[in-house]
Amino acid sequence: MRLVAEGLSAKRGEDLIFRDVSFDIGAGEALVVKGPNGSGKSTLLRVVADLLPRESGKIRLAGGETQGFDSVAGACHYLGHRNAMKRELTVEENLRFWKAFFGDSRGGTGVAIDEAADAVGLGGILHLPFGYLSAGQQRRMAMAKLLVAWRPVWILDEPTAALDASAEAMFAGLVKAHLSRGGLALAATHQPLGLGAVSELQMGGFAAIFAEAWV
Numbered sequence: 656m657r658l659v660a661e662g663l664s665a666k667r668g669e670d671l672i673f674r675d676v677s678f679d680i681g682a683g684e685a686l687v688v689k690g691p692n693g694s695g696k697s698t699l700l701r702v703v704a705d706l707l708p709r710e711s712g713k714i715r716l717a718g719g720e721t722q723g724f725d726s727v728a729g730a731c732h733y734l735g736h737r738n739a740m741k742r743e744l745t746v747e748e749n750l751r752f753w754k755a756f757f758g759d760s761r762g763g764t765g766v767a768i769d770e771a772a773d774a775v776g777l778g779g780i781l782h783l784p785f786g787y788l789s790a791g792q793q794r795r796m797a798m799a800k801l802l803v804a805w806r807p808v809w810i811l812d813e814p815t816a817a818l819d820a821s822a823e824a825m826f827a828g829l830v831k832a833h834l835s836r837g838g839l840a841l842a843a844t845h846q847p848l849g850l851g852a853v854s855e856l857q858m859g860g861f862a863a864i865f866a867e868a869w870v
């Protein structure tokens with residue numbers, strides 16, 4: 656499977672944030688999106704996940720085996736700035752919800768909830784309300800969400816914000832395991848993800864578009 660984007664452009668409000676963005680990510684590969692604050696990294700990721708409309712361009716799954724997914728949105732896990740967990744529910748209840756919500760797919764199955772919690776180093780606190788956890792623990796649990804149901808495309812927006820060094824290394828291991836399983840990842844980040852040599856996409860943002868228009 657491949658994730659292919661061709662000539663994407665997007666607006667926020669009336670402003671063109673980026674234009675003519677293209678990439679092609681194969682199974683087992685990660686693309687890291689870089690750029691200064693406000694350059695459109697989050698906007699690009701949301702457009703790819705179909706959470707925001709695009710102004711122009713195409714996004715598609717390509718390759719022979721698309722694992723039964725007929726859209727990129729259906730094939731992806733999106734980890735945004737927010738953790739998408741209910742503060743009042745326990746960690747276990749939150750993960751149980753997400754596991755049932757996503758369900759399994761033809762391409763693979765997710766791991767059990769306690770296994771996912773163990774994988775992010777938080778096996779002992781499944782009974783606690785999510786709102787009791789520290790910021791770093793909350794982020795770890797959001798990562799466990801990626802594991803409870805199989806989705807080949809991981810879209811990750813600043814995934815390691817609020818994480819300590821050991822959690823960063825843990826997350827790098829999760830992403831590498833995902834890639835070795837044939838998954839792929841698109842990640843926006845300001846800091847290295849510890850994935851080794853990966854392709855990078857540099858966003859210039861509106862300022863770059865403006866400058867280009869006036870040369």
Ligand SMILES: Nc1ncnc2c1ncn2[C@@H]1O[C@H](COP(=O)(O)OP(=O)(O)OP(=O)(O)O)[C@@H](O)[C@H]1O
Pocket residue numbers: 667668669670672690691692693694695696697698699
């Ligand atoms: N709802 C909105 N209406 C208008 N402009 C918006 C809206 N949301 C975001 N923007 C603008 O879109 C631009 C891109 O924002 P985006 O969050 O994609 O940038 P980013 O590269 O992810 O930034 P950061 O590194 O700070 O997370 C910014 O200039 C922002 O002010």
